[in-house]
Amino acid sequence: MITIDGSEGEGGGQVLRYAAALSLLTGEPFTIGNIRGGRAKPGLMRQHVTALEAACVIGGAECNGLHVGSTEIGFRPGSVTPGEYRFAIGTAGSTGLVLQTVMVPLMLADGPSKLVIEGGTHAMAAPPFEFTAKTLLPLIAKMGPRVTATLDRHGFYPRGGGRIVVEIEPAPLRPIECIERGAFERGKVDALVSGIPFDIADRELKAARKVLGEWPEESFAVEQLPAEIGPGNALLIEAAFEHVTEVMSGFGKMGLPAERLAKTAAKRMAGYIASGAFAGPYLQDQLLLPLAMAQGGAFTTVRIGRHSRTAAELIGRFTGREIGFSDTPDGAHLIEIR
Amino acid sequence: MKPATVIGFLGSTLDAAKFGPSRWNKWRPTVSICMQEDLRVDRFVLLHGTYHQRLADFVMQDIRDVSPETEVVPHLLDFDDAWDFEEVYGKLLDFARSFPFDPDVQDYLIHITTGTHVAQICLFLLTEARYLPGRLLQTQPQRGQPQPVGTWAAIDLDLSRYDSIATRFAEASAESTSFLKSGIETRNTAFNRMIEEIEQVAMRSRAPILLMGPTGAGKSQLARKIYELKKLRHQVSGPFVEVNCATLKGDSAMSALFGHRKGAFTGAVQDRPGLLRSADKGVLFLDEIGELGLDEQAMILRAIEEGRFLPVGADSEANSEFQLIAGTNRNLMDEVAAGHFREDLFARLNLWTFALPGLAERREDIQPNLDYELERFAEREGMRVTFNKEARERYLAFAESPAALWQGNFRDLAASVTRMATLCPSGRIDRAAVDFECERLARLWSGERAEENILADLLGPEGVAKIDPFDRVQLAYVVETCRSSASLSEAGRTLFAVSREIRTSTNDADRLRKYLARFGLEWAAVTG
Numbered sequence: 001m002i003t004i005d006g007s008e009g010e011g012g013g014q015v016l017r018y019a020a021a022l023s024l025l026t027g028e029p030f031t032i033g034n035i036r037g038g039r040a041k042p043g044l045m046r047q048h049v050t051a052l053e054a055a056c057v058i059g060g061a062e063c064n065g066l067h068v069g070s071t072e073i074g075f076r077p078g079s080v081t082p083g084e085y086r087f088a089i090g091t092a093g094s095t096g097l098v099l100q101t102v103m104v105p106l107m108l109a110d111g112p113s114k115l116v117i118e119g120g121t122h123a124m125a126a127p128p129f130e131f132t133a134k135t136l137l138p139l140i141a142k143m144g145p146r147v148t149a150t151l152d153r154h155g156f157y158p159r160g161g162g163r164i165v166v167e168i169e170p171a172p173l174r175p176i177e178c179i180e181r182g183a184f185e186r187g188k189v190d191a192l193v194s195g196i197p198f199d200i201a202d203r204e205l206k207a208a209r210k211v212l213g214e215w216p217e218e219s220f221a222v223e224q225l226p227a228e229i230g231p232g233n234a235l236l237i238e239a240a241f242e243h244v245t246e247v248m249s250g251f252g253k254m255g256l257p258a259e260r261l262a263k264t265a266a267k268r269m270a271g272y273i274a275s276g277a278f279a280g281p282y283l284q285d286q287l288l289l290p291l292a293m294a295q296g297g298a299f300t301t302v303r304i305g306r307h308s309r310t311a312a313e314l315i316g317r318f319t320g321r322e323i324g325f326s327d328t329p330d331g332a333h334l335i336e337i338r
Numbered sequence: 339m340k341p342a343t344v345i346g347f348l349g350s351t352l353d354a355a356k357f358g359p360s361r362w363n364k365w366r367p368t369v370s371i372c373m374q375e376d377l378r379v380d381r382f383v384l385l386h387g388t389y390h391q392r393l394a395d396f397v398m399q400d401i402r403d404v405s406p407e408t409e410v411v412p413h414l415l416d417f418d419d420a421w422d423f424e425e426v427y428g429k430l431l432d433f434a435r436s437f438p439f440d441p442d443v444q445d446y447l448i449h450i451t452t453g454t455h456v457a458q459i460c461l462f463l464l465t466e467a468r469y470l471p472g473r474l475l476q477t478q479p480q481r482g483q484p485q486p487v488g489t490w491a492a493i494d495l496d497l498s499r500y501d502s503i504a505t506r507f508a509e510a511s512a513e514s515t516s517f518l519k520s521g522i523e524t525r526n527t528a529f530n531r532m533i534e535e536i537e538q539v540a541m542r543s544r545a546p547i548l549l550m551g552p553t554g555a556g557k558s559q560l561a562r563k564i565y566e567l568k569k570l571r572h573q574v575s576g577p578f579v580e581v582n583c584a585t586l587k588g589d590s591a592m593s594a595l596f597g598h599r600k601g602a603f604t605g606a607v608q609d610r611p612g613l614l615r616s617a618d619k620g621v622l623f624l625d626e627i628g629e630l631g632l633d634e635q636a637m638i639l640r641a642i643e644e645g646r647f648l649p650v651g652a653d654s655e656a657n658s659e660f661q662l663i664a665g666t667n668r669n670l671m672d673e674v675a676a677g678h679f680r681e682d683l684f685a686r687l688n689l690w691t692f693a694l695p696g697l698a699e700r701r702e703d704i705q706p707n708l709d710y711e712l713e714r715f716a717e718r719e720g721m722r723v724t725f726n727k728e729a730r731e732r733y734l735a736f737a738e739s740p741a742a743l744w745q746g747n748f749r750d751l752a753a754s755v756t757r758m759a760t761l762c763p764s765g766r767i768d769r770a771a772v773d774f775e776c777e778r779l780a781r782l783w784s785g786e787r788a789e790e791n792i793l794a795d796l797l798g799p800e801g802v803a804k805i806d807p808f809d810r811v812q813l814a815y816v817v818e819t820c821r822s823s824a825s826l827s828e829a830g831r832t833l834f835a836v837s838r839e840i841r842t843s844t845n846d847a848d849r850l851r852k853y854l855a856r857f858g859l860e861w862a863a864v865t866g
Binding site (some may be wrong): 025042043045046048049050067068069070087088090092117118158159160161194195196227228230231232254255 | 339358359362363372373374375376377378398402403404405406407408483484485486487762
């Protein structure tokens with residue numbers, strides 16, 4: 001039985017997702033108290049409850065204290081059962097983050113699974129669908145399992161209502177080394193708009209172009225989605241390298257000028273490109289768990305975030321495996337699973 | 339944690355928006371409830387009219403998007419006039435009664451931000467009355483930016499759950515009970531408990547109150563205090579009307595109580611409203627209600643039950659809304675058995691019956707009441723009188739001993755204090771005065787009710803009843819002095835001995851004659 005203080009480290013939903021996934025993978029039960037202790041609204045929010053419920057469903061787990069507002073839960077894992085599942089998240093909660101909770105356990109199950117996850121696909125405080133599909137899953141494929149994700153319908157904040165379908169073909173995990181990202185191949189900037197004025201997309205592209213001036217004209221495009229799924233706006237910036245494709249994003253919301261949103265996202269991409277590192281912040285967080293289960297591997301990355309420190313600590317407690325952080329000579333960072 | 343069910347009206351204005359993407363920029367209370375990160379709605383019972391079917395469908399679809407956890411259950415509720423209180427309350431009450439509530443397994447939140455104000459008031463009332471066994475749910479838009487989510491708050495109407503409110507209620511209640519006791523710090527547990535109960539009844543009920551207890555136990559004073567408390571709390575606006583039913587004997591009783599029309603009988607030279615009518619919107623205190631005749635009892639009963647009665651000689655009924663407080667020193671149950679008191683009236687009065695214990699049963703309260711009586715004397719006479727320590731101990735020792743019978747209860751105590759204070763011109767009651775008074779009390783209770791008897795002989799019991807107890811003591815003393823004096827002048831000299839010393843020329847005899855005249859007495863009658 002592992003006891004976790006939910007307010008430590010990242011102190012939010014990530015601790016819960018990691019702990020649940022690790023518990024299903026190791027068979028080790030845990031209790032967590034003081035959940036989201038430092039936040040304005042402490043305790044479990046709806047999307048956390050849904051993520052933990054999803055973990056319970058696929059893993060035959062029992063979770064007590066599982067309700068909105070709860071600050072303490074006990075989680076007792078069962079055996080992971082592959083199959084077809086549907087999860088729906090309210091409040092435009094992220095489909096990608098629920099997937100993060102259940103994907104690795106299902107990748108290592110004894111049969112294929114198909115997940116339909118409904119909720120937010122392009123919403124704040126979570127990676128967009130394109131990150132899952134283009135950044136994360138190709139690396140998972142290199143490790144063995146085949147996971148495909150399709151976007152049926154976009155889900156923007158505040159409405160949500162998006163839908164992704166994920167198919168998982170399990171296979172044993174192989175360690176991989178992700179040190180060099182290879183040569184730059186192409187850049188792509190997409191401004192998604194739905195049910196809001198078209199010129200917002202134009203303004204975003206113009207602002208992004210100022211930062212990413214070396215990218216050719218045809219890399220910048222507007223994608224207009226049906227108005228009835230809106231309102232919604234996302235700016236997706238992809239940089240494809242030989243060994244990895246990174247995705248940076250910005251999401252429109254009321255009161256946030258299009259230019260500022262685009263400039264922030266573009267600068268993040270420019271910073272990533274300049275760093276020479278393999279993994280951006282989201283990949284850094286999401287790559288740790290599969291590598292830990294592969295019992296080895298390493299990757300270079302941008303500045304180490306609090307999410308990764310917290311993830312490393314949880315991995316250490318559940319698996320006993322140590323994760324090393326070090327600096328590379330060119331100013332990037334190296335994370336190694338030993 | 340129980341699953342949550344929200345019950346609320348579709349807001350025909352607040353929940354409405356253009357049927358396009360821009361609706362998501364608008365705060366729509368019903369949808370916003372389902373967009374809260376920290377509120378999971380498992381079921382939403384959406385009340386709406388047939389006319390708003392399309393809006394309801396639209397809102398339900400949007401709730402499914404933002405809250406797949408929520409099962410929306412539409413419930414048709416049509417009003418002819420959604421601003422008609424009677425209709426809305428009636429239909430919501432029917433809804434509440436037929437809804438299969440199960441508060442043991444479900445949490446209920448009653449959304450009161452949508453619907454007409456009348457509908458909101460009705461939901462509030464039904465929730466407060468526990469027909470809707472839940473908490474109130476309020477939603478509001480976020481300040482500043484237009485934003486669809488807004489905020490929510492659940493309000494539990496069980497006020498005892500709020501510490502600061504509960505403390506304030508306890509304080510107010512303590513204040514009220516202290517008020518009912520005229521600020522006297524009584525120690526008798528049974529009495530204090532009874533007063534607390536009376537306070538609650540006075541605050542919450544308009545039903546008749548029956549005060550039982552021996553003469554002088556303080557029924558009349560308590561009735562007046564109840565009235566004053568109700569008046570302070572704005573529960574009555576009319577006057578306090580007090581009558582001793584023993585004085586309402588004979589033909590004039592009906593007319594005194596219920597009034598008469600001009601010319602109803604000889605002597606009815608003008609309209610008389612009567613006591614019941616005078617007590618409209620106030621409190622009517624009928625002391626010694628057991629003395630009331632059977633006919634009057636029947637009329638009183640009808641007046642309590644229907645607020646209507648027929649004045650003597652009138653063709654149409656008069657109305658009066660009054661709260662009745664009845665007092666009695668008799669056992670009304672025995673009176674009912676003997677056929678002297680109507681059973682139905684007794685049943686009506688017997689809802690809130692309080693038996694005031696006599697002073698002899700509350701000996702621990704004698705000391706605070708003694709202080710209270712001294713205080714009253716000081717207020718009345720503008721002169722502060724105190725005991726010396728030894729005298730006080732001596733008096734209390736006697737007063738609290740079984741030898742003190744206190745047959746006249748607080749009336750005896752008040753008279754005793756008045757006597758001692760009056761007879762101590764120095765303002766200091768000493769041991770000798772106390773000894774004298776104790777003897778006097780002992781004599782009084784042994785059957786020689788000296789002053790009462792003297793005055794009753796002179797004026798008759800009805801005459802005595804018209805005189806303040808305060809004056810009775812004085813008058814009786816004056817009469818005694820007169821009887822032991824040879825002439826009016828001699829009596830005057832004795833009675834006004836102190837002022838004689840100060841003033842140079844005083845007509846003591848004249849002063850005494852005028853004093854006696856105030857009570858309709860003269861020298862010959864007093865001494866004869």
